Amino acid sequence: MKRGALDSFFKPVTPKKTKYEASADKSHHENYPFGIAHLPALFIEQLGFSPAEEGKLMNDQLNLDLVYYQPYIPSSIAPGVFEFLRQELPFYRVQYNINRGGIQTLINTPRFTTVFGVDDTSRFATDGTIVDAKKGNKVEANRYKCKPRPIPHCLDELRKISEGSTGETFNFCLVNYYADGKDSISYHSDDERFLGTNPAIASFSLGVKRDFLMKHKPITPRDGVAVDEPKGIKLPLGSGDMVLMRGQTQSNWLHSIPKRAGAEAGKGRINITFRKAMVKAGTENYYQYNVGSGGVFKWDAEQEKMVAWGQAAESIETSGTPGNGEPIAGTKV
Numbered sequence: 001m002k003r004g005a006l007d008s009f010f011k012p013v014t015p016k017k018t019k020y021e022a023s024a025d026k027s028h029h030e031n032y033p034f035g036i037a038h039l040p041a042l043f044i045e046q047l048g049f050s051p052a053e054e055g056k057l058m059n060d061q062l063n064l065d066l067v068y069y070q071p072y073i074p075s076s077i078a079p080g081v082f083e084f085l086r087q088e089l090p091f092y093r094v095q096y097n098i099n100r101g102g103i104q105t106l107i108n109t110p111r112f113t114t115v116f117g118v119d120d121t122s123r124f125a126t127d128g129t130i131v132d133a134k135k136g137n138k139v140e141a142n143r144y145k146c147k148p149r150p151i152p153h154c155l156d157e158l159r160k161i162s163e164g165s166t167g168e169t170f171n172f173c174l175v176n177y178y179a180d181g182k183d184s185i186s187y188h189s190d191d192e193r194f195l196g197t198n199p200a201i202a203s204f205s206l207g208v209k210r211d212f213l214m215k216h217k218p219i220t221p222r223d224g225v226a227v228d229e230p231k232g233i234k235l236p237l238g239s240g241d242m243v244l245m246r247g248q249t250q251s252n253w254l255h256s257i258p259k260r261a262g263a264e265a266g267k268g269r270i271n272i273t274f275r276k277a278m279v280k281a282g283t284e285n286y287y288q289y290n291v292g293s294g295g296v297f298k299w300d301a302e303q304e305k306m307v308a309w310g311q312a313a314e315s316i317e318t319s320g321t322p323g324n325g326e327p328i329a330g331t332k333v
C-alpha cells in the first residue's frame with residue numbers, strides 16, 4: 001500500500017471548515033462570469049444598521065477630512081466576511097499598455113481587482129438591463145464600450161449600510177485583493193473628474209493588517225516662499241476597519257498600500273471601496289482598469305490561491321490589453 005493511501009486510512013480527510021454558512025441564493029447577471037452568493041443572513045444580522053464603533057474624525061491637518069471606524073464590521077464576523085468575499089467574487093489581474101516618453105510599457109496591476117456598478121447617468125432595471133437614469137428607457141447600444149454589471153447583493157448590503165451611516169450615496173463598488181505582501185497600490189489620489197468635486201469614498205479593510213500611507217501633494221510656493229507640507233499619516237488598517245475619505249482629501253492628499261515583508265506578508269487582504277461616478281467616463285475607466293480584457297480568477301479553497309477560472313491559463317497571459325497606448329489618467333499601479 002502506498003504511503004499516501006495509508007495516511008488517509010488513519011487520518012480521514014476533513015474538509016477545511018469555512019467561517020460562514022453559504023447561502024443558496026445568488027445574484028445573477030449576464031455580465032457576471034458566474035452567480036454570486038448572497039451575503040449570509042447571519043452577517044446581515046450582525047452588521048445591523050450602524051458601525052461597530054463610532055468613527056473618529058481626522059481633520060486636524062491641512063485639507064484632510066477623514067472618518068476612521070475601528071472597526072466598522074464587527075470582529076465577530078470580519079474573518080467570515082473576508083473568507084466569503086474572497087471565495088465568491090470574480091477577480092481579475094489586469095494588464096494594460098502605457099506610453100512613457102514614446103516607449104510602450106506593459107503594466108501588470110500588482111493586485112487582483114474587480115468592479116461593479118454604473119455611473120449616475122444610468123441605472124440597472126430589475127431585469128438587469130441598463131436604462132437611462134432620467135428617462136427610464138433602455139440606453140443606446142453604444143453608450144458603453146465596457147460591460148457594466150450591478151453591485152451583487154453581498155456587496156450591496158454593505159453599500160446600503162455605508163450610505164446610511166455616512167450620509168453619502170454610492171453607485172460603484174471596487175474591490176482589491178492583495179494576495180500577499182508583494183501586492184500593493186502605489187501613491188495616487190482618487191480625484192478623477194468623473195467623481196465630481198470633493199468625492200466621498202468609503203474604504204473597507206478585511207483580512208491581514210496592512211499600512212495605509214497618506215502624504216500631502218506638493219504645495220506650490222506662494223509669492224516665491226516655500227510652504228511646508230503637513231507630515232504624512234500611517235493608518236494600520238485592520239480587518240473590519242473603514243476609512244471614509246471626503247471633502248478636500250482627494251484633491252490634496254495621496255494614498256498607498258506599500259509592499260511589505262515579514263510574518264504576515266503571506267496573508268491576504270481585501271479592500272472594498274464605495275464611490276459615486278457622475279458620468280459615463282467613470283464607468284469606462286473603472287471597468288477598463290479593474291476588469292480589463294483578460295481572464296477571470298476565482299479563489300480555490302484547496303490550493304489556497306486564486307486560479308484561472310473557466311478558461312486556459314495561457315489565454316490570460318496572451319490576451320489583448322485594454323490600454324490604448326496613450327498615457328492614461330486614472331491609472332493606478
Ligand SMILES: O=C(O)CCC(=O)C(=O)O
Pocket residue numbers: 174176185190203205212255256257271273332
Ligand atoms: O487597499 C486600500 O486600502 C486602498 C485602495 C485604493 O486606494 C484604491 O483602490 O483606490
Ligand SMILES: [Fe+2]
Pocket residue numbers: 188189190255
Ligand atoms: Fe485609492
